[in-house]
Amino acid sequence: MPNTVVVGAQWGDEGKGKVIDMLTERADVVVRFQGGNNAGHTVVVGETEFIMHLIPSGILHSGKLCIVGNGVVVDPSVLLEEIDMLRGKGIEVEPSNLGVSDQAHLIFPYHKALDKLKEAKVGPGKIGTTGRGIGPCYADKASRVGIRVADLLDDEIFRRKLRINIEEKNTLFTTLYQAPTFSFEEVHEAYVGYRERISPFVIHAPVVLNRAIAQGKSILFEGAQGTWLDIDHGTYPHVTSSNATAGGACVGSGIGPSQIDRVIGVVKAYTTRVGEGPFPTEFPAPLMELIRSKGKEFGATTGRPRRCGWFDAVLVKHAILVNGITEVAVTKLDVLDNSPRVKICTGYRLNGKLLEYPPSLIERWAQVEPVYEEHPGWLTDTTQVGCFEDLPPGARRYLKRLEELLKVKISIVSVGSKREQAFHV
Numbered sequence: 001m002p003n004t005v006v007v008g009a010q011w012g013d014e015g016k017g018k019v020i021d022m023l024t025e026r027a028d029v030v031v032r033f034q035g036g037n038n039a040g041h042t043v044v045v046g047e048t049e050f051i052m053h054l055i056p057s058g059i060l061h062s063g064k065l066c067i068v069g070n071g072v073v074v075d076p077s078v079l080l081e082e083i084d085m086l087r088g089k090g091i092e093v094e095p096s097n098l099g100v101s102d103q104a105h106l107i108f109p110y111h112k113a114l115d116k117l118k119e120a121k122v123g124p125g126k127i128g129t130t131g132r133g134i135g136p137c138y139a140d141k142a143s144r145v146g147i148r149v150a151d152l153l154d155d156e157i158f159r160r161k162l163r164i165n166i167e168e169k170n171t172l173f174t175t176l177y178q179a180p181t182f183s184f185e186e187v188h189e190a191y192v193g194y195r196e197r198i199s200p201f202v203i204h205a206p207v208v209l210n211r212a213i214a215q216g217k218s219i220l221f222e223g224a225q226g227t228w229l230d231i232d233h234g235t236y237p238h239v240t241s242s243n244a245t246a247g248g249a250c251v252g253s254g255i256g257p258s259q260i261d262r263v264i265g266v267v268k269a270y271t272t273r274v275g276e277g278p279f280p281t282e283f284p285a286p287l288m289e290l291i292r293s294k295g296k297e298f299g300a301t302t303g304r305p306r307r308c309g310w311f312d313a314v315l316v317k318h319a320i321l322v323n324g325i326t327e328v329a330v331t332k333l334d335v336l337d338n339s340p341r342v343k344i345c346t347g348y349r350l351n352g353k354l355l356e357y358p359p360s361l362i363e364r365w366a367q368v369e370p371v372y373e374e375h376p377g378w379l380t381d382t383t384q385v386g387c388f389e390d391l392p393p394g395a396r397r398y399l400k401r402l403e404e405l406l407k408v409k410i411s412i413v414s415v416g417s418k419r420e421q422a423f424h425v
Helices: 016-024 076-088 109-125 134-142 149-153 155-177 184-201 205-214 247-251 285-295 313-323 393-406
Strands: 004-008 029-032 041-045 048-052 065-068 098-101 219-222 262-268 271-273 307-309 327-331 341-350 369-376 409-414 422-424
Touching (some): 004 016, 004 313, 016 041, 016 262, 016 327, 016 409, 029 205, 065 205, 076 184, 098 184, 098 205, 109 134, 109 155, 149 155, 149 184, 155 184, 262 313, 285 307, 313 341, 313 393, 369 393, 393 409
Parallel strands (some): 004 219, 029 219, 065 098, 262 327, 327 409
Antiparallel strands (some): 041 048, 341 369, 409 422
16 A cells, blocks of 8 residues: 555544544554644444544554654553553554654643643633643644653653753743642652653654655554644634644654655545634534434544534635645545435635635634535435445435545545445445
């Protein structure tokens, strides 16, 4: 299989975990390249559900090397909980099949506290973060005061950097937020315990990955969140703190762009988003509840109900542009099985003018009027369908219309949560 990047082409939660699980069969190495435990990939194998927040979902396949790249921010307590969870369900997780980049930054308790305090202080204008400390950790990384996995392995360096960070954060907590402070000794002791368990998994990812490519092995790059949550290309400021677009695969793993052969964009047959921010095609309340219930649209990380709406081709077309997407995987087609009519947003109108692309100003999004085309539904169960030709005519027409609008081939269709409920087109 060619080296492949899988990214979300909407606001995350598109079902990337399942698509990656399908593609892992043909890959040798699977890399998570950005984000943290603010994202969750769900894969159902038989009757067992696996939700991974940090470890690539390729870990469910034996004989594959999974890597947590340098672009990921790692909460070591969550990483270890995930390892224990997988082992408890009979999945092998050893240094032979899991590596953690020594250049990845670490999340600390003060990051999580700061995340929640900042949200509370902002009030009505909040971003809607998960409170997992992701943004503050990336902020420390950009400010060049972050602590990386490599630092954790050297106790003298780790103690020095941790003391500086805790002193600085404690000053912030007392002066700005009037909040409790953190004990250096308590945090240090906890992270020394994490070091003992994590150190066998630590690798220098760029060398490992480029060596694998030189040996002719195929790499699958696993993105988290989605294009419209990208720190640069998303609905800023209602975005995540990393580059969730395909370019982030290179930066977040240590390989060059010339090594990427294809980019798969994953979309739902409709649209969802979690948290605050604009959503032009959002359903009215009754339909929202119906689709949310049928699609089990609740966050894998937080359990928060997802907002749901019609498929937005304007969003996805721009995602195809900024990612260089070469093919699309459509998930949750079955959730629309009982819809007598389905809509597709084909354009945005702002102040009477049709826009060529989504606005950059967040203030303009609230003024956007979606332009829809309406299609008959198929009112037929698709969950047992195993190939494109066996889909009901209405479902085939819907997918073909999406291809026409997006100008990219649909290569995978998913019609249920289980591993076998998906097929290549």
